[in-house]
Ligand SMILES: [Zn+2]
């Protein structure tokens with residue numbers, strides 16, 4: 271295996287982690303969890319399919335844990351507050367805290383009442399089946415396109431899936447830890463904004479703005495802030511594939 275093959279594999283892995291991050295913020299966070307925008311069913315399905323294969327995240331569980339986070343934000347009851355658990359614990363073990371909360375049926379029932387399953391939600395054990403199918407498809411893609419021997423390509427493909435998952439989890443953990451402690455605040459809540467984190471998390475790093483305007487389809491509040499997912503949402507809206515309320519958008523006080 272040559273150095274250039276390794277570099278291409280790393281680039282593909284990082285791009286896939288970014289794709290998952292964009293699908294998470296646009297579909298899972300802004301549309302499904304906070305209903306800040308409405309996506310065309312085909313776009314919603316494709317984004318859910320991407321998350322199913324690349325992350326195994328179960329939308330209902332994610333929405334329930336995240337809504338609880340907003341309700342108790344940095345107080346007793348918040349599933350992953352750095353003020354309660356400590357910054358390093360949330361940064362490196364956010365996934366463990368998240369899984370612990372998803373195992374609480376009361377949380378799921380209370381925060382996602384009247385949940386309607388889509389096609390993918392009907393797949394049994396979706397959180398396990400998705401990653402197995404996704405890693406297999408990625409391995410087959412590496413077998414087809416890298417020119418490596420079958421087994422070597424398959425191993426690199428599976429390794430790429432897991433590395434992507436690690437990057438994806440870490441980016442999510444940064445929001446819940448660093449973006450509640452370090453950075454600037456436009457509004458009077460404990461969350462913080464970090465523009466450089468927003469660059470690598472599809473806008474999620476503007477977390478202080480988000481806690482102030484949770485149902486806003488965009489996370490920037492000032493012209494000088496940049497929310498990478500916002501131009502994509504605008505484009506989808508122009509194409510008739512997304513709708514949002516202008517009046518609910520985050521804006522400077
Ligand atoms: Zn938060």
Ligand SMILES: [Zn+2]
Nearest residue numbers: 304336340484
């Ligand atoms: Zn939120």
